[in-house]
Amino acid sequence: MSKLDKAALGEPATVTAQPDADAFLSVRDLRIHFQTDDGLVKSVDGVSFDVRRGKTLGIVGESGSGKSVTSLGLMGLHRSAPNARVSGEVWLDGQELIAADPDEVRRLRGRKMAMIFQDPLSAMHPYYTVGHQIVEAYRVHHDVSKKAAKHRAIEMLDRVGIPEPDKRVDSYPHEFSGGMRQRAMIAMALVNNPELLIADEPTTALDVTVQAQILDLIRDLQKEFGSAVIMITHDLGVVAEMADDLLVMYAGRPVERGLAESVFSEPRHPYTWGLLGSMPRLDREQTDRLVPIKGAPPSLINVPSGCPFHPRCPYADIPKDNVTRTVRPELTEVGGQHWAACHLSKEQRERIWTEEIAPKL
Template sequence: MEEQKLLQVDDLRVEFRTDEGIVRAVNGVSFDLAAGETLGIVGESGSGKSVTNLAMLGLIPQPPGRISSGTALYRGEDLLTANAKRLSQIRGRHIAMIFQDPMTALNPFLTVEEQLTEVTRLHLGHSHDEAIAHAIKMLEQVGITGAEKRVFDYPHQFSGGMRQRVMIALALSCNPDILIADEPSTALDVTIQAQILDLMKQLQKDHGTAIIMITHDLGVVANICHRVLVMYGGKIVERADVDSLFANPRHPYTLGLLESVPRWDADLSKKLKVVPGQPPDLAHLPAGCSFYPRCSYREVRCEQSVPPAFERPEGGDFACFIDVDSVKPVEERT
């Protein structure tokens, strides 16, 4: 039997009932996560990358949301059918999450000490003094100087980068198995972003935490991730280890995404390649491949049938009928 993965998600589907019809935010997503690895989930707004993770933690408001199928096994236990009490034991203790905007994720009325000690007293049964000592230790670990004083400050007394460090300290204070980071560095300046990514890598080395890194920034993926899922229209369109994904993208969307990012080491004589068109309307997904209307490599069959997952030679898979290496894009066909 295959070794049990830390997290195994199978055929997850999430939909939202709206005035414009049923919005299919996640459409049959399956992936797994091994202990100690960093899995990147890349996609644009509306690709379903955040909803996938919120659904696993029971954070989708139902209604209007609905998890219509799937399992999400954490150490063999299905998170999607776990009751609220069990979920709140897991959240924060075994699976923790950090968000894009640390100011809205921290409670502005409570000091950092109150927020950090609440978690450890609840989950680890720390006494008051133990909890405070632990909170100070965590702040020191994430590089906050003068932690024994700063721990009594309120969130607004910290800068953006420091607040994100507090969030990370909060998320890691029970030494979870999995850290879900939803765009953790997007709101930060580049020099601060570099500090936060380095900090996450260091903490992963020290604690062996598995990280799910949700981001739209391919630079962040290249910096921190081991494996990558590319999502489009609520589906995984390509999965591979980070090196082969960047070196040898197989799905036209991955290819388009990689080519359309301005790089500061790129050849400037060429114009930026674009992915034409607009992201899909999740309330009215096309019958076939959801990338079909924007795809440069499309064929007739792509409009009618949904492409299954094909294996990549170096591991991983991609959901596309076309071999992008042997077919010319539409613009170059004569």
């Protein structure tokens, strides 16, 4: 059966990404589905990417596109959801995690990989002091005295820019402002010098100045420790500043990926065009030209046939024979280290981008 026939039958598209021998994290055909009373939710449905040490992968997409479920999957946190079905491969520094022993994954979590969430309160316990929580996070992986661990906690709080860290170490999370809590959570995530840091909308709830400081902080720490970073955000300004590579997700799947530079300068997927025209950016003040993408993201229980973006795509009628409604486009190479999943021909994409989209951005 050809790939096109398979896709028409709704079978998974084949992974087209080339393995990267130098990657610290390699994700291959990751699928995370949830069995619910309403049906099977295909939150992540065939995601592949690589991240090297010292590099940042940006993952963008509207709310509900599967970004958070992807990151929780990498951390092995779906294991606590009994209705989750997970397949694919996640290679972290040569070790495969999906099939690994849960205890082993727990050991890696915190030490080799750590996560920063949008809401620090979800990661911090309200009844324990900030210092106590950082101390515990450190002592899970280091056989040191409480005193030494507390010293380390103060050092980390200082590192993330908390004033008077030797005093604030004994504060409770609610005694911190939102920005301070976010910093404290970053201190906790980084206390073990993780080699992979996953930041899931780390600055969304913060004001612009604090956002910029937190991003600087992540960048500095990344430089210092040479960590691989995954930056999940709906703010294209953030990824424009930070990401080396970019993955654009729609309805649980990647629709475009590549070097951030290429994806920004020559985006090749109509959904990415829509995002560029509709998303506010930290690095751009004007918001009057924002044009929302029409319609809403689909339910991940009933993902549209063919190209999942077709009900919202202004160009769905261009490819011949109604192909956008019947055949799921696979990621195909559209340039050096640049892939997009769209049935438009190279010429059609280039023409639409140059004549219709780029001049309006």
